[in-house]
Amino acid sequence: MAEMAVAADPAFEPEIIVFACHYCAYAAADLAGSMRLQYPASIRMVKLPCTGKLEVIHLLRALEAGADGSTPPVAWRASATSSRATSGPASASTT
Secondary structure, three states: OOOOOOOOOOOOOOOEEEEEEOOOHHHHHHHHHHOOOOOOOOEEEEEEOOHHHOOHHHHHHHHHOOOOEEEOOOOOHHHOOOOOOOOOOOOOOOO
16 A cells, blocks of 8 residues: 655644633633733634533534534533533542
């Protein structure tokens, strides 16, 4: 099987859709903005009440709409506002 050499375009900026929780990731991005920190203009933030409510279809539709990537930065269970939040390690029981 022959390998293909792919030349990377140095001007390429991927469009990334970030599904951000209002209380965690979006608040952090807002704080970064107030500190005058910048991130690339190709990153788009979508504010959600909680990323625990995010469905896989939303990630897939972002890709269908032309985004190069999409990500849901998620909250730890202890700080999540939705009971469906699934990130963070589960408690280990010792019995």
